[in-house]
Amino acid sequence: MQFDSWQAFLSMGGYALYVWLSFGVTFIAMLAIAWGSARQHTQLMQQVLKERARRARIRQARQNEPVQTAGLDAK
Amino acid sequence: MWKWLHPYAKTENAYQLCKTLQPYFWGVAVVALVVGTIWGLAFAPQDYQQGDSFRIIYIHVPSAILSMSTYVAMAVAALVGMVWQWRTAFMAMIAMAPIGAVMTFIALFTGAAWGKPMWGAWWVWDARLTSELILLFLYLGVIALYSAFEDKQQAGKAAGVMALVGVVNVPIIHYSVEWWNTLHQGATISKFDKPSIAPEMLWPLLLNLLGFAAFIAAVTVMRLRNEIVRREIQRPWVVELAQQELGGRNAV
Numbered sequence: 499m500q501f502d503s504w505q506a507f508l509s510m511g512g513y514a515l516y517v518w519l520s521f522g523v524t525f526i527a528m529l530a531i532a533w534g535s536a537r538q539h540t541q542l543m544q545q546v547l548k549e550r551a552r553r554a555r556i557r558q559a560r561q562n563e564p565v566q567t568a569g570l571d572a573k
Numbered sequence: 574m575w576k577w578l579h580p581y582a583k584t585e586n587a588y589q590l591c592k593t594l595q596p597y598f599w600g601v602a603v604v605a606l607v608v609g610t611i612w613g614l615a616f617a618p619q620d621y622q623q624g625d626s627f628r629i630i631y632i633h634v635p636s637a638i639l640s641m642s643t644y645v646a647m648a649v650a651a652l653v654g655m656v657w658q659w660r661t662a663f664m665a666m667i668a669m670a671p672i673g674a675v676m677t678f679i680a681l682f683t684g685a686a687w688g689k690p691m692w693g694a695w696w697v698w699d700a701r702l703t704s705e706l707i708l709l710f711l712y713l714g715v716i717a718l719y720s721a722f723e724d725k726q727q728a729g730k731a732a733g734v735m736a737l738v739g740v741v742n743v744p745i746i747h748y749s750v751e752w753w754n755t756l757h758q759g760a761t762i763s764k765f766d767k768p769s770i771a772p773e774m775l776w777p778l779l780l781n782l783l784g785f786a787a788f789i790a791a792v793t794v795m796r797l798r799n800e801i802v803r804r805e806i807q808r809p810w811v812v813e814l815a816q817q818e819l820g821g822r823n824a825v
Contacts, residue, residue, distance in 0.1 A: 499615055507615060511625035516690050520629045520683040521610070524636070527682075528788065531675050535795040542802045546815035549806055 582659050584801045585810050591794035591801075598791035605784030613777035620774075629687040630761075631778055635785040637680035638763060640708060641743050643673035643789055647715070648740045651733030663729025664804065666736060667719050668796035672789050674712035681705060692756055700749035701757035704742060711739040725804060 501507040510517040580586045613631035620627035647669040654662035684702065685695045696702065715732045722728030750759045762768040768775055805811045 500618060501615065510628070511619065513624060513626035513690055516626055516686045517614075517628055520632060520686040521614070523682050523686075524632045524679050527675050527679055531672055531792055532788075532795075535792055535799065538799050539795065539802075542799055542806075543815045543818050546802065546806055546811055547819065550812050550815075553807070 609780030
């Protein structure tokens with residue numbers, strides 16, 4: 499251990515502002531990108547099922563309106 | 574020779590590979606970063622000239638070196654995508670861009686916070702600093718160009734060209750301290766010579782370098798998985814995957 503006390507460790511030989519600012523911002527930046535990427539994954543997975551449900555609904559709707567489809571096909 | 578690589582052009586295989594690798598990358602990243610940072614902050618000896626302010630080196634140097642390495646990796650992915658027409662390679666390219674930009678930002682920010690007490694200025698328009706700032710703009714340019722296209726295959730090609738052209742900036746950053754008379758100091762470890770740093774200071778630095786590299790790899794595989802899902806959203810295997818992962822709570 500290079501420092502005699504917690505106090506000395508936190509003051510970083512008078513460079514506390516610069517050292518802790520650097521480490522703090524780095525930590526926040528890394529946490530933000532990791533957390534953001536993980537969140538994106540969950541959202542995408544939900545979107546996959548939503549898209550599937552939407553496709554199923556469209557298919558259903560087409561099947562339920564055979565008359566109109568037939569009319570359009572005839573033209 | 575490269576045949577083992579071919580199955581991974583298929584998005585499903587690439588996705589599974591990323592999923593397998595992800596926990597290992599996270600493990601190495603967390604262990605190396607925690608040990609390296611505590612060692613560097615509390616146990617490494619003081620610098621005889623810079624006192625304790627030199628401890629910023631433990632994040633500044635790894636992030637700066639890896640911001641360039643990530644760029645090269647991104648450009649290689651772009652080249653593979655263009656030459657062999659791999660759409661998966663373009664996905665890898667765009668997965669690396671944001672984390673590369675974050676690394677560049679960290680390098681610039683910690684550089685500024687180190688420059689203020691040592692040089693007396695947060696920022697100087699010096700060759701090393703300016704070329705690193707251009708690297709940040711290149712990353713942002715690749716991301717912006719990719720998101721500007723609706724057709725992601727076109728987007729990959731356009732952003733890929735930009736990534737490839739930007740490679741020219743990497744040697745400029747590396748050699749800027751030799752080619753120009755700059756305020757920034759020369760290379761400490763990335764040179765063909767013995768590192769000009771004491772071993773007690775070097776070990777935590779190498780640990781953090783490993784930790785940052787593993788962190789970048791972990792975020793890259795996470796984002797590559799996301800990009801694959803986004804592009805293959807209608808594929809049956811993706812739907813199956815989502816059902817497995819979300820289980821009963823989103824049953825439709």
